[in-house]
Amino acid sequence: MMKIAKEFTFDMAHMLDGHDGKCHNLHGHTYTLQVEVTGDLIATGSKAGMVLDYGDIKRVVKEHVTAKLDHAFAYFDGNENECRIAKLLEEMNRKTVALPCRTTAEGMAIVIYDWLTPYLPVSAIRLGETPTSFCEYVGDMHD
Known part of the structure; x- marks a missing residue:
């Protein structure tokens, strides 16, 4: 088995209503x-020697993650105050973009994993919220 990774950036607004x-x-x-x-590793063809083409990863992540989150207000659809702001x-x-959890880095990492696993x-998933703070979600921890 081989592991590869691709990094992306996006800008997003959120709040953690009730946080102290x-x-x-x-x-x-x-x-x-x-x-x-x-x-x-792929054994034959134009992608021989690769796990996946990085361009394919980029296309899937752009379609299913960054296009949704970049320059959006992400909110927990179970929080009344955050829903009021989203409605306005x-x-x-x-x-x-409504999420099924608080918009912590940890919650978002799980959501992003769930969005991508049907395709990749x-x-x-490693999600950095600041240059010095990140979380890592290794699949199926929440099942």
Whole structure:
């Protein structure tokens, strides 16, 4: 087995309603996302010697992750206050994305993993919220 990874960046706003720190307020981050995939090397054809073509990873991540999250307000669809803010933004034709969890780096890493696994053999997601803070989700930890 071989592991490869590709890194992406996107900008996103969020808030953690009810948090006891400054992240309680609406704010944004430039996130770094590393998508790690695992597999055997392709034996024949134009992609021989690769696990996957990095361009294929880029296309899938752009379609299923960064196009949704980049320059959006991400919010927990189970939080009344965050939903109220999202509704106002949507009325103003602003980009929002509802998530089934709090928009912590940890929660978002699980969501991103779930979005990508139907299309890629993802083995880990690393999501950096700041230049010095990141989390890593290794698949199937939440099942």
